[in-house]
Amino acid sequence: MKVKIIEGPHVDKSLNDCYHYLIKWWRKELKRDNNLHEGVTNKRAEDGQHD
Structure with a gap:
């Protein structure tokens, strides 16, 4: 992974x-x-399946 250090007035x-x-x-x-x-x-309810 590359890390870029942000410096300056817009940090x-x-x-x-x-x-x-x-x-x-x-x-x-x-x-x-x-x-x-x-x-x-919703699909389970349409198919008549319950959790």
Whole structure:
């Protein structure tokens, strides 16, 4: 893994951009996982299966 050291006057902006990207990606993954889980649950209900 490569690590890039951020230096200079724009460090805070760069870090905030990184955090924003990671949070946005994480929320997208959670939403995708929830949609997949709901789809499986709905499919089981349609097939008459229960957990």
